[in-house]
Amino acid sequence: MKIKSYIKKPYPFYYEELKKVLFILCALALVSFLFTYLFEPFNVNVSEHRINSLWIVVLHSVIPIPIAFMYVFFLNKSVKNIENWTLGKEFLHLAVILFLIGLASFLIRDFIYTNPDNWSFRYLWEEIRNTFLVGSLLLIIILPLNLERLIYKHSTVLQKLPIQQQNTKEVNTIAQIQTPILEEKFELDIQTFLFAKVDGNYLEIFFSTSNGFEKYLKRLTLKEFDDQLNAFSFIFKVHRSYIVNLKAITSISGNAQGYVLNLKEYTQGTIPVSRSRIQEFNRIYSNRSK
Structure with a gap:
């Protein structure tokens, strides 16, 4: 019940300004590239590569940009009342975007790898799983932290506002x-x-x-x-x-x-x-x- 109540909390709808969205996506792509290139978090078989490893990392970092941007573009058109946007809706739509990115990574495997099992369910699951592993930081940590930050910020400022109405001149106009x-x-x-x-x-x-x-x-x-x-x-x-x-x-x-x-x-x-x-x-x- 606490989780259900928590995900129903109001959350900002950040997708109205598409230029800012594109900038953030490019910044995330750069972070993803540096993380994957420097730390190599996933096991790879270099002998199966059709292209250089560096270009593989670049592809996996850049492909999410058009996918996420197009999804956000249509989401922005479809949401009529942003006051009803909640943490749960934010979580759900970001999860859908991650799924689509994982699916796209699976569909381009033939371009990247020589493995004859590229179209197997195993690699479909692997690409989607790896995408969620990278995106879990945003879904599980950053969203709740940002929610609490904004609530604290707005509640703190409210404490400085006068509690009682001051005397005001009556206007009979x-x-x-x-x-x-x-x-x-x-x-x-x-x-x-x-x-x-x-x-x-x-x-x-x-x-x-x-x-x-x-x-x-x-x-x-x-x-x-x-x-x-x-x-x-x-x-x-x-x-x-x-x-x-x-x-x-x-x-x-x-x-x-x-x-x-x-x-x-x-x-x-x-x-x-x-x-x-x-x-x-x-x-x-x-x-x-x-």
Whole structure:
């Protein structure tokens, strides 16, 4: 049960910036090359080699780059909600990538070796096993360590933020919100506004009521909505899909993806603060009485 709970913990989705992914893959290929070339961790029969041993090491180090990059490219296209990314999903997809790399290493054996049993199940298992042996450091050690590092980092920073809300000036302004469709413009009471969330081509706008909360569903982009609330310093874009009223926050906790906000009257979930917005959030939230 502890393992099941652990792998469900939120984990950062690192694959949105493909240039960084390519750089990391090249760096890993270099590390793999140096490790394999210098330490020779696997037994080899030099008499079976069709090409020089150095080029064999180069091939095994470089082949993972296009395989992993293409997999990540399509993964990035398919994942719609990165807030639901977990340690378990990260582990699973990296394991699939390692399997594909091992399979590719098996398929090129005829190009590298003269062994008549190149297409046997034994060598299929051997190539996949060796790939997982090399990748196990990432799967078993680096992922959990990075998870704990991020949780500690975000939780430590949170301790420096003010716990209680400071006294703030009451704002009784009713904001006039314009939409692309003139007939759908509406008024928004800033005092009751909780947060807004992107929902496809629409925007869900949540506000508190005497009975809890309600929401509008408007054909409006997050940027169009945010631009019309610039006058209110306590309205802050915490994520590419969320804008929040900082006055509505009741508690903040940290996880590997960033912060998680709980809002008054809203009991159906939490609001994420992305890692890229944390520094600005800390500044605005700490000075929200201005």
